[in-house]
Amino acid sequence: MTNSTFNADVFLQNLTSQAGVYQMFDSDNVLLYVGKAANLKKRVGSYFRKSGLSVKNQALMAQVADIRVIVTNSETEALILENNLIKQHHPKYNILLRDDKSYPYIHLTEEEYPRLKFYRGSRSAKGKYFGPYPSSGAVKETLDIMQKVFRIRNCDNTFFKNRSRPCLQYQIKRCTAPCTQVVDAQTYRQQINDAVAFLEGKNDDLLQTIEHNMFLAAEKQQFENAAFYRDQLQSLRKILEKQYITQEKGDADVIALVQDAALSVIQVFYYRSGRSLGTQSYFPKIHQQPEPAEILQSFIEQMYFDKAPPTELICNYRPSNDAVLKAFFSSKYQRSVRISHQVREHRARWLKLAENNAKLALHNKKISAMTLQKQFAVLTDELCLESPPNLMACVDVSHTQGEATVASYVVFDENGPKKSDYRKYNIKGITAGDDYAAMEQLLKRRFIRFQDNADNVDIGERMPDILFVDGGLGQFHIAEQVLSELGIPSVILVGVAKGADRKAGLERLIVGNDKNLIKLSADSPAMHLIQQIRDESHRFAITGHRKKRDKKRLDSVLKEIEGIGDKRRQSLLKYFAGIKGVKNASVEELQKVNGISPKLATRIYHYFH
Known part of the structure; x- marks a missing residue:
C-alpha cells in the first residue's frame, strides 16, 4: 500500500496516543496530506486497515512514503496547527477553499462623530462591527443606504478635521456635516443609533421612532425636520419591502x-x-x-x-x-x-x-466547464498540440504616451482565470513609450525564475504551456528573443496580432519559428478563449496603469504652480486632505495654511478655476 521504505508496523508501534497533527509525504518529500487527531495512534493507524478505506484514502496511501507527527496540548490546538499548515503548503489531498480572502464587515468607529466604513481584516480597531458580508458589493450597497437614509459621514479623519465648510456630500443630502457643526453631537448620535438599529434588524422599533420624530417636529412647526423624517421613513419602507425578513431574530x-x-x-x-x-x-x-x-x-x-x-x-x-x-x-x-x-x-x-x-x-459551473473544455480542445487542434495546455498566460503593456507604464501577466487554467497568479509590473528605466523595451523588461522579470530550476518552482509559480503576446511581429520577436536568452524553449509562443481596424474576431495568430499567421474564424471557440485571455490581460494592465498615472498626476499637479515647493505642497495636501480639497478651497481658506500668503492663495485658486 505504502512505499516499501516506510515501515508502518514499527512507526505505529512507537507512535504516541497524544493529540497532534500528522503529515504524509511522498517519495519526493512532497507533502500530500495534513490531518489532526485527538489520539494520533488511533487516527493514523486507521489508514493502515486492510479494508474499509475510502477511495480517496486508498489513492493517498498508495503514495505515502513517510509520516511525521507534531504533538499538541489538545485537539483544539491541533486544529489550529493543521489549518496553518494547510494554508502554508496546500497539500494535494486536503480540501482547500479557493477564496482565502478575509470577509468584509461594516465598521462603526469609536469617536465623537463616528463613521461607517468598509472593513476587511482582523477586527482589532475599536468600534462595532456588522457582518460578515458575503461580498464587498454587499457592504458597499449597505453603506450607500446608510448615507442616503441616515446621512452618516464616510470621510476619513484627516479630511473631517480640516473642513471649514460642508463638502458636496452635505449639499446632496448624504451627510449632515458634523465636521462643521451643522449638526450637533446629540443629534448626530441619534442618527448613529438609528443606523445601528437598522443594521441589527430592529426595524419595527426604528420605524416607530422615526414616525414619532416626524409628528413631533410637525407639532413644533419644524417643517424642515419633519420633511427629513418623512423622506427617511419612505426610503426605509421601500428598502425593507425589497428585503426578505423573517420573524426569527437570531444570527x-x-x-x-x-x-x-x-x-x-x-x-x-x-x-x-x-x-x-x-x-x-x-x-x-x-x-x-x-x-x-x-x-x-x-x-x-x-x-x-x-x-x-x-x-x-x-x-x-x-x-x-x-x-x-x-x-x-x-x-x-x-x-x-x-x-x-x-x-x-x-x-x-x-x-x-x-x-x-x-x-x-x-x-452553472458544469456548463461553464463544458464550454472551457470545448475551447481548450479546439485550441489544441488549431495549434496542432499533442495535448491540451494545463496553464496559459498572456502579457500586455499599458501607458499614456509613455507615462506610468504598467505591464500585466494573467493566467488561465482549465477552470478559467487563475487570479492568484496574476501579476502587475511597474516598468522603469526605459525610453517613454518604448513598448518593445517594456515587453522585454516584463518577460525577463517574470521568466528569469524559471531559467535554471523550472522543476523546483512552487505550484503557484508554474511555467505556462502557452504564452500569448498581445501585439504584432515586433512584440513576438522580443518575446522569442527573451525566452531564448533565458533558455526556456518549452513555452509555446503565440502572438495575437490586431485585425483590420482593430476589430474583435479579425485577429491573426503568429505561431512557431516560421512565424506562420493563422486566421481563426470569428465564431471559433478557440478564438473566443484567446480573446478572453487577451482582454483580461488588457483590463488588468490598463487598470494598473490608470491607478499609477492618476496618483502621479495628483501628486505632481501643485508643483506646476509658481511658489509651491515640496514643503508648501505637503502642507496644502495635509490641511485639505488631498488635491480635491485644495481644488475646492476658496482664497480665504487657502490662506489659513501655514506658508500660503494672500498672493499665493490667489494664484492657487486661479490655477484651478
Whole structure:
C-alpha cells in the first residue's frame, strides 16, 4: 500500500496516543496530506486497515512514503496547527477553499462623530462591527443606504478635521456635516443609533421612532425636520419591502453541500437579525471525493478559522467532528455555537433554499466547464498540440504616451482565470513609450525564475504551456528573443496580432519559428478563449496603469504652480486632505495654511478655476 521504505508496523508501534497533527509525504518529500487527531495512534493507524478505506484514502496511501507527527496540548490546538499548515503548503489531498480572502464587515468607529466604513481584516480597531458580508458589493450597497437614509459621514479623519465648510456630500443630502457643526453631537448620535438599529434588524422599533420624530417636529412647526423624517421613513419602507425578513431574530449561517461525481459546491446563506445578507458559492479544491461530513468539517474549520461564526450553523450534513468545532469556537471566540443539521419550520426553508441555490451553482459551473473544455480542445487542434495546455498566460503593456507604464501577466487554467497568479509590473528605466523595451523588461522579470530550476518552482509559480503576446511581429520577436536568452524553449509562443481596424474576431495568430499567421474564424471557440485571455490581460494592465498615472498626476499637479515647493505642497495636501480639497478651497481658506500668503492663495485658486 505504502512505499516499501516506510515501515508502518514499527512507526505505529512507537507512535504516541497524544493529540497532534500528522503529515504524509511522498517519495519526493512532497507533502500530500495534513490531518489532526485527538489520539494520533488511533487516527493514523486507521489508514493502515486492510479494508474499509475510502477511495480517496486508498489513492493517498498508495503514495505515502513517510509520516511525521507534531504533538499538541489538545485537539483544539491541533486544529489550529493543521489549518496553518494547510494554508502554508496546500497539500494535494486536503480540501482547500479557493477564496482565502478575509470577509468584509461594516465598521462603526469609536469617536465623537463616528463613521461607517468598509472593513476587511482582523477586527482589532475599536468600534462595532456588522457582518460578515458575503461580498464587498454587499457592504458597499449597505453603506450607500446608510448615507442616503441616515446621512452618516464616510470621510476619513484627516479630511473631517480640516473642513471649514460642508463638502458636496452635505449639499446632496448624504451627510449632515458634523465636521462643521451643522449638526450637533446629540443629534448626530441619534442618527448613529438609528443606523445601528437598522443594521441589527430592529426595524419595527426604528420605524416607530422615526414616525414619532416626524409628528413631533410637525407639532413644533419644524417643517424642515419633519420633511427629513418623512423622506427617511419612505426610503426605509421601500428598502425593507425589497428585503426578505423573517420573524426569527437570531444570527445563522446556512451551509448546504451538493456533490456530483467530480465536483462539490458549498452554498452559504448569511442571516443576521432575521435579515438575509446574501449568499456565496464555494467550490473547494478536492482530490478524490471524500464523504460529505468530511468536506463540511474541513470547510467549517477553514471558513471560521479567522472570523467568528454566528450563534448557529445550519448544515445539510452533520460535520464529521462537530464537538471539536464547538470546542474550538468556545476556545478562540469565547462563544457557544450551535451546529444543527436536522431542522424544522423556517430553518428547514432556509436550508432548502441553500440546497436549491447550490444545485443551480453546480449546474452553472458544469456548463461553464463544458464550454472551457470545448475551447481548450479546439485550441489544441488549431495549434496542432499533442495535448491540451494545463496553464496559459498572456502579457500586455499599458501607458499614456509613455507615462506610468504598467505591464500585466494573467493566467488561465482549465477552470478559467487563475487570479492568484496574476501579476502587475511597474516598468522603469526605459525610453517613454518604448513598448518593445517594456515587453522585454516584463518577460525577463517574470521568466528569469524559471531559467535554471523550472522543476523546483512552487505550484503557484508554474511555467505556462502557452504564452500569448498581445501585439504584432515586433512584440513576438522580443518575446522569442527573451525566452531564448533565458533558455526556456518549452513555452509555446503565440502572438495575437490586431485585425483590420482593430476589430474583435479579425485577429491573426503568429505561431512557431516560421512565424506562420493563422486566421481563426470569428465564431471559433478557440478564438473566443484567446480573446478572453487577451482582454483580461488588457483590463488588468490598463487598470494598473490608470491607478499609477492618476496618483502621479495628483501628486505632481501643485508643483506646476509658481511658489509651491515640496514643503508648501505637503502642507496644502495635509490641511485639505488631498488635491480635491485644495481644488475646492476658496482664497480665504487657502490662506489659513501655514506658508500660503494672500498672493499665493490667489494664484492657487486661479490655477484651478
